[in-house]
Amino acid sequence: MAPTPDFEQMWRDLAPVGRSASSGGYFRQPWTAAESELRSWFAEQCAARGLVVEIDGIGNQVAWWEPSDPRADVPGVLTGSHLDSVLDGGAYDGPLGVASALAAIDTLRARGFEPGRPLGIGVFVEEEGSRFGRACLGSRLVTGATTWDEARELRDRDGVFLADAVTEAGHDPSAGLLSLDRVGTFVELHVEQGRDLVDRGVAVGLASEIWPHGRWRFDFAGQANHAGTTRMEDRRDPMLTYAMTALAANKQARLAGQRATFGRIAVEPNGTNAVPSLVTAWLDARASSDAGLAEMVEAIERQADDRAGRDGTSLTVTAESVSGSVGFDAGLAARLAGLGDWPVIPTQAGHDAGILSDAGIPTAMVFVRNPTGVSHSPDEHAETADCLSGVEALADVLAELARPGAPT
Ligand code: HGY
Ligand code: MN
Ligand code: MN
Numbered sequence: 374m375a376p377t378p379d380f381e382q383m384w385r386d387l388a389p390v391g392r393s394a395s396s397g398g399y400f401r402q403p404w405t406a407a408e409s410e411l412r413s414w415f416a417e418q419c420a421a422r423g424l425v426v427e428i429d430g431i432g433n434q435v436a437w438w439e440p441s442d443p444r445a446d447v448p449g450v451l452t453g454s455h456l457d458s459v460l461d462g463g464a465y466d467g468p469l470g471v472a473s474a475l476a477a478i479d480t481l482r483a484r485g486f487e488p489g490r491p492l493g494i495g496v497f498v499e500e501e502g503s504r505f506g507r508a509c510l511g512s513r514l515v516t517g518a519t520t521w522d523e524a525r526e527l528r529d530r531d532g533v534f535l536a537d538a539v540t541e542a543g544h545d546p547s548a549g550l551l552s553l554d555r556v557g558t559f560v561e562l563h564v565e566q567g568r569d570l571v572d573r574g575v576a577v578g579l580a581s582e583i584w585p586h587g588r589w590r591f592d593f594a595g596q597a598n599h600a601g602t603t604r605m606e607d608r609r610d611p612m613l614t615y616a617m618t619a620l621a622a623n624k625q626a627r628l629a630g631q632r633a634t635f636g637r638i639a640v641e642p643n644g645t646n647a648v649p650s651l652v653t654a655w656l657d658a659r660a661s662s663d664a665g666l667a668e669m670v671e672a673i674e675r676q677a678d679d680r681a682g683r684d685g686t687s688l689t690v691t692a693e694s695v696s697g698s699v700g701f702d703a704g705l706a707a708r709l710a711g712l713g714d715w716p717v718i719p720t721q722a723g724h725d726a727g728i729l730s731d732a733g734i735p736t737a738m739v740f741v742r743n744p745t746g747v748s749h750s751p752d753e754h755a756e757t758a759d760c761l762s763g764v765e766a767l768a769d770v771l772a773e774l775a776r777p778g779a780p781t
Pocket of ligand 2: 455466467500563724
């Protein structure tokens, strides 16, 4: 086999794909040219390593390193992550887990490791939900948490149906979805999206849990009118109701020690000299418990409703993507943490690992230090030395899970 690119070369090869010349951020939305280029890159890297790549009807991929002993067709170990990004996102969120998985297999081979069970790398599409609004859409479809009949009706900001975007990108949804039947354990390496590891002064950690989180669409309807001739007391201005709701959400989150963000808004008709008729805003809310999340969202909705009553506007709230709390397999986390004395820490970020864990697959996450904690931003960063420590840690984890005779 020809020499395969090491981690740093893979990272250099990925750097320009979908990168904005102005912001330096990434636009790797699913079923677009940039993300398709990454999907091809992954298939090439797997082929170069003799891994048999499978792609499903919507673009999810899995590649397996088969044990030389055919009797070892026992539940396999899957690692991997996603290649799509948020709008103007960072380089590491997603691709670090995929490049590290490829590099970890190279490391295991360099160590002379022979897997005692199938060892695979998976890449799930639309993890960010940045185009069709449903987080972890690829892994939800594969696990059945979302059905294709429901998902196909999702539309992006341009009104394109999911089914059309998938087929226009060259996939055939009727070909079906990946099967996870062979997967006994899933491990996702991910850049930490927070400051826990950097504050502890360590390069690698494991995940204990994912906070429950979700996305709610708030439609504030008012009355379009002239920005100049309409007296202030005669207005039914949905922008006002939205603005007060954004303030209320921020206050609720701060008071409760949770997280709430309105990061996306659409205004109709979006004219400078007109009171809007409609303001649509999306709330991203996250909390340390399912009850806390429900309580906070209810409080925000209640205050928005009250304000709408005073503004003469109306409000409709629609839950678009909700993910319950995830507690990763504690025994698995403890067993793996012992490999490197790694801390086991919570995260407020959603991951495909959470979806597979919800589907009953014992799952772990390996975090790599993020020196600033910044993520979902062109400023997202991880030091090369820490990325390489992550590769070594992932190789240790995969060796522990896939070695001959490893307990399932
Ligand atoms: O939004 C999230 O929690 C994750 O980064 N997809
Ligand atoms: Mn991610
Ligand atoms: Mn993300």
